Amino acid sequence: MRSHLPIQHNIITNQSYPVNNGVSLSYASICRVNNDNIEPSHISQPVSSLHNGTFSLQSLCPYAEKDGVCEALETGRYCPYIHGDLCDLCEMPALHPTNEKQREQHRLECLHKHETECEEAFAIQRSEDKKCGVCLETVWDRDGDKRFGILENCDHIFCLECIRKWRASSNYEHKVVKACPECRVKSDFVTPTKYWPENEQAKQEVIKTYKENL
Numbered sequence: 001m002r003s004h005l006p007i008q009h010n011i012i013t014n015q016s017y018p019v020n021n022g023v024s025l026s027y028a029s030i031c032r033v034n035n036d037n038i039e040p041s042h043i044s045q046p047v048s049s050l051h052n053g054t055f056s057l058q059s060l061c062p063y064a065e066k067d068g069v070c071e072a073l074e075t076g077r078y079c080p081y082i083h084g085d086l087c088d089l090c091e092m093p094a095l096h097p098t099n100e101k102q103r104e105q106h107r108l109e110c111l112h113k114h115e116t117e118c119e120e121a122f123a124i125q126r127s128e129d130k131k132c133g134v135c136l137e138t139v140w141d142r143d144g145d146k147r148f149g150i151l152e153n154c155d156h157i158f159c160l161e162c163i164r165k166w167r168a169s170s171n172y173e174h175k176v177v178k179a180c181p182e183c184r185v186k187s188d189f190v191t192p193t194k195y196w197p198e199n200e201q202a203k204q205e206v207i208k209t210y211k212e213n214l
């Protein structure tokens with residue numbers, strides 16, 4: 001089916017525009033980034049629509065999707081594709097003017113991406129200035145491993161290297177090194193993490209995920 005598309009294109013537009021089959025998937029592939037939680041059905045709809053014969057007339061301009069503007073239109077030339085409305089989240093012409101399903105799906109995906117980016121920004125803000133209670137260095141600024149080592153039973157902040165070294169130390173008895181160097185509360189476990197968890201619940205989730213993947 002796909003191999004017929006360039007011919008169809010020329011008949012419909014009566015002009016010879018190159019059809020880039022690689023580009024035709026761009027909208028789905030762009031929006032799939034960071035969207036692991038979107039159900040597969042959301043993604044499969046637009047992809048399957050690429051396989052019907054009217055694809056060339058219904059598709060959003062791949063050039064506008066890639067660069068934000070369609071150069072042909074900008075310079076007064078003809079472009080056979082449909083040009084989308086501006087999405088206020090990603091500020092790209094990504095909303096199909098008549099395909100409600102596509103608009104809704106794009107907004108969902110954009111929203112999800114936006115949320116993920118916001119969460120990450122908060123996680124960075126929360127983590128970047130935290131200092132290790134042993135070496136007193138900012139964990140993210142130190143040389144070597146820049147991860148935290150979370151203790152299960154208290155919230156004192158240590159870099160992974162320091163807390164592991166402390167717990168492996170043979171200079172003290174077992175119950176001393178398995179305790180937090182600051183508050184002496186015993187923890188059986190150290191969990192490495194890049195971001196400092198937001199709260200107790202997030203911390204327990206980080207620990208659980210780490211244990212499950214051991």
Ligand SMILES: [Zn+2]
Pocket residue numbers: 061062063064070071072073079080081083
């Ligand atoms: Zn265009």
Ligand SMILES: [Zn+2]
Pocket residue numbers: 087088089090091092094106107110
């Ligand atoms: Zn968008």
Ligand SMILES: [Zn+2]
Pocket residue numbers: 132133134135136137158159160161162163
């Ligand atoms: Zn340290």
Ligand SMILES: [Zn+2]
Pocket residue numbers: 154155156180181182183184185
């Ligand atoms: Zn502690």
